[in-house]
């Protein structure tokens with residue numbers, strides 16, 4: 038099948054751009070801002086659903102990405118820290134009034150939740166009720182491509198959270214806000230309605246959220262309210278680690294060494310926060326109406342079919358109690374063998390707690406602390422190999438969030454290395470569909486994609502295999518795969534997903550070199566030697582014996598595979614490899630003078 042290359046690429050530069058409203062930005066002297074020019078290939082990103090234009094501007098130019106790197110454009114985290122610094126005095130002066138509010142976002146737990154703990158301390162000290170709120174935003178789910186299975190998991194978790202909070206006489210008020218832009222106003226209105234003076238929340242590191250919170254901090258201050266934000270999601274807050282020359286790390290290994298040393302020097306980073314205490318006597322009557330609220334159903338745009346819901350509920354019980362049990366069980370039964378078993382998808386050798394870290398039903402701090410406490414040393418990088426390795430994997434999650442904060446354009450559809458935007462990707466629809474449906478004719482790829490669709494989850498080794506296959510064997514724009522993952526993963530987390538795709542497609546931070554192209558057959562033989570994983574997820578190959586399972590058409594089982602309706606390979610790996618190498622080389626070369 039021929040690859041469609043750059044068909045519309047030359048016509049784009051003249052288009053209007055800037056924000057979702059297509060207003061062309063002007064400099065003060067009236068000329069248009071060159072840093073707002075879209076990337077020359079931006080129309081393809083738009084046509085193929087990579088940039089959700091309803092909410093976001095065109096794909097930015099490489100020059101604009103470089104301007105972030107050169108500190109010419111403030112990073113969203115800087116906008117937030119400036120807002121917090123500039124309002125510090127005003128916020129300090131705000132006296133606690135009738136109530137204190139904690140705003141739940143991706144931190145759906147009572148235990149070891151920093152902002153919730155701070156909110157509780159403030160409310161208890163003043164003897165006023167603590168109120169909790171969660172706002173369901175269908176537009177946010179759409180803009181962030183949140184998978185229906187993930188939304189469903191959050192809604193189920195809210196029911197558990199509400200029950201646990203009610204036992205403490207703390208209400209959890211849940212409301213749907215149709216327009217995402219209305220969230221800040223609705224929160225302030227809610228606070229004023231209940232006489233709350235303080236709003237507590239944990240920081241989310243994606244661009245939209247940092248910018249929204251920077252504005253909210255200022256708006257609250259201008260209304261005599263205090264919005265207090267905390268680092269909670271990472272063990273080490275983003276920005277805390279830099280190399281000897283003061284730069285943020287872009288390579289994992291030296292970053293990890295510094296991360297470990299930083300925690301050893303600051304052991305309080307692993308101190309966990311107590312859950313909130315019971316609201317003061319009488320609080321329940323004061324905020325009685327809030328206890329009556331029902332938790333809304335999953336919004337229509339993200340609703341699961343009945344069959345899917347049933348399957349996912351059995352696979353992924355929700356809430357923080359389940360998270361704690363799952364972690365304990367893993368530490369009890371599997372962590373010792375983790376380094377030996379973690380790469381084999383047929384063995385349940387990993388923790389399966391990513392769903393809980395993504396929804397915030399478990400904190401990374403608690404996860405690392407519990408694993409460390411089972412070791413015979415307090416050092417994170419010593420003692421039992423399985424424990425060390427597992428901790429170093431959880432650290433990848435911190436690493437990718439640090440990357441997101443320092444290179445925020447990765448959250449705006451740009452690769453970490455901007456010049457990789459110049460690769461001429463394919464947008465071959467039939468290849469993409471075959472990949473999504475697990476019908477590429479490469480059994481390990483198909484098994485993995487079917488696992489994703491069936492479980493909302495895929496084993497890490499297979500995520501790397503299918504991501505490499507899409508971006509290199511099929512040469513399809515890696516951002517289409519990144520999007521498909523977000524739309525289907527129960528553990529979808531922007532930073533980890535983007536980081537994983539960047540690694541596998543060789544366009545990200547600390548990636549595989551682009552010339553290292555996974556051979557799907559060798560990966561299959563090495564990591565699923567008996568073909569157990571393939572047989573489980575591609576049942577039509579169930580009767581194929583021996584090594585032919587990895588490549589039925591190439592290893593003498595063609596008639597059997599054909600009869601079972603299994604497709605032939607859609608590309609030849611060797612040819613695809615050569616094509617990918619040329620396309621990567623040409624693309625990267627394009628930024629050079």
Ligand SMILES: Cc1cc2nc3c(=O)[nH]c(=O)nc-3n(C[C@H](O)[C@H](O)[C@H](O)COP(=O)(O)OP(=O)(O)OC[C@H]3O[C@@H](n4cnc5c(N)ncnc54)[C@H](O)[C@@H]3O)c2cc1C
Nearest residue numbers: 387388389390391430431434497500529530533534537538
């Ligand atoms: C292309 C691609 C996309 C990915 N998308 C996501 C995603 O959307 N959300 C997500 O949580 N992980 C993502 N990962 C990372 C990894 O695949 C999952 O975290 C892991 O498979 C989850 O299973 P587990 O909880 O059993 O992991 P374990 O092996 O038990 O690891 C424990 C925890 O460490 C963290 N972790 C482990 N490996 C990684 C990694 N490579 N990068 C970041 N964190 C890691 C996770 O929080 C995980 O739950 C992606 C990886 C790739 C290659």
